[in-house]
Amino acid sequence: MTLDAIANIANLAAPEASGVTPAVAVQAPSTAFGQLVSQGLQQVNQQLMTGQTDLQQLAVGDVQNLHHIMIRMEESRLSFALMMQVRNRLLEAYQDVLKMQV
Amino acid sequence: MPVEIEVITTTVMALALDAASLRHQAIATNIANANTLGYVPKRLNFDAQLSEARRALQMQGSIDPQTLAFMRLELEPVLQANGQPATVQLDTEMADMAQNTVQYQALIKGLSRHMALLSAAVNDGKKIIKIRNYDGLQPSFCY
Amino acid sequence: MDYNQVFAISAAGMALERTRVEVAALNLANANTIQTPNGANYQPLQVVARSSQQGMPFDALVAQGLQGSALPASLPVASLEPVNVQPRMVYEPGHPLANERGFVAYAGVDTATQMVTMMSATRAYEANVAAMNTARTLALKALDIGGAN
Numbered sequence: 001m002t003l004d005a006i007a008n009i010a011n012l013a014a015p016e017a018s019g020v021t022p023a024v025a026v027q028a029p030s031t032a033f034g035q036l037v038s039q040g041l042q043q044v045n046q047q048l049m050t051g052q053t054d055l056q057q058l059a060v061g062d063v064q065n066l067h068h069i070m071i072r073m074e075e076s077r078l079s080f081a082l083m084m085q086v087r088n089r090l091l092e093a094y095q096d097v098l099k100m101q102v
Numbered sequence: 103m104p105v106e107i108e109v110i111t112t113t114v115m116a117l118a119l120d121a122a123s124l125r126h127q128a129i130a131t132n133i134a135n136a137n138t139l140g141y142v143p144k145r146l147n148f149d150a151q152l153s154e155a156r157r158a159l160q161m162q163g164s165i166d167p168q169t170l171a172f173m174r175l176e177l178e179p180v181l182q183a184n185g186q187p188a189t190v191q192l193d194t195e196m197a198d199m200a201q202n203t204v205q206y207q208a209l210i211k212g213l214s215r216h217m218a219l220l221s222a223a224v225n226d227g228k229k230i231i232k233i234r235n236y237d238g239l240q241p242s243f244c245y
Numbered sequence: 246m247d248y249n250q251v252f253a254i255s256a257a258g259m260a261l262e263r264t265r266v267e268v269a270a271l272n273l274a275n276a277n278t279i280q281t282p283n284g285a286n287y288q289p290l291q292v293v294a295r296s297s298q299q300g301m302p303f304d305a306l307v308a309q310g311l312q313g314s315a316l317p318a319s320l321p322v323a324s325l326e327p328v329n330v331q332p333r334m335v336y337e338p339g340h341p342l343a344n345e346r347g348f349v350a351y352a353g354v355d356t357a358t359q360m361v362t363m364m365s366a367t368r369a370y371e372a373n374v375a376a377m378n379t380a381r382t383l384a385l386k387a388l389d390i391g392g393a394n
Binding site (some may be wrong): 006029048049051052053054055056057058059060061062066069076077081082088098 | 107109110111114115138149152155156159163164165201204205209211212213215218219222223226234241
């Protein structure tokens, strides 16, 4: 299942780093801003993958520290929410630019 | 098509929840029959099937979905060290029940956070999802 | 704290204290048994609890814990050992099992010691139960990280 939110950023010249297919080949962005965005996406993706592994370990039962899992899940949720808000602001800015009269 | 990691996570957590509820049934049966003559306490044998899953989790960071398809939950009688059937020890059963309770609630909490993250992605992060507290009186905002 | 292991630790402590109470009750039940003419007598039992981890001094355990590795839990292991006490001699010349001087040999069970052992084992059992309840509360509170819903 691809995240609809991330698919909308493709027009910003940032490589897509979906939370479910980490092995997709990405094209290297040429601008510094594009690199910033791609790094942020990869960090969020890494946190989400760590959260999935933690949940599987909890289900299997070899968990030593329950609070570490809960802290990491909360961090990944917050970073994902932050990424969504950044994406919303970028989209608004892009639509503002589109509305400008030439 | 390779199975997505989130599908694997949801499936294995649902399986672990099944195991936890079945384990609670076994513990409740053992406690209810604590003074019954000739009763052999029962236990869930789920942990033995998890060694393969643990190994895959260590090496690849995710459980192999083929392993999940062959897991069966069964109750087996508890034997002592010399092979004789054991008797019901109430404090052992209470300790198992406490641990099982914590495991069940941790799985429920983890699963609800996991689903909340996915629903935030589906809703584009804009829509506010109202969920209710346990007493059902006051709504609280999710995102 | 391995939240899987902490319940097993409390369960081992509770089992030990329950064994102690059972042994004290057994000794009290046999307090008035009489030594038979061929010499067999009831020897009161005592529970000797040792740690299951031998040969490791305390500072080595602390150093291992400080380095971040999980402390191996040393669970108590109980063994029942007889206490060698002299039988309690009571002067009853008309008793069928009295010896040639008129004394009857009762089992040397010290009732006061058994009662004190039973009371202290009960308190230790309650302490183990409190430890287990606290561990469960801590684990459930850890699940509330990031909001209670």
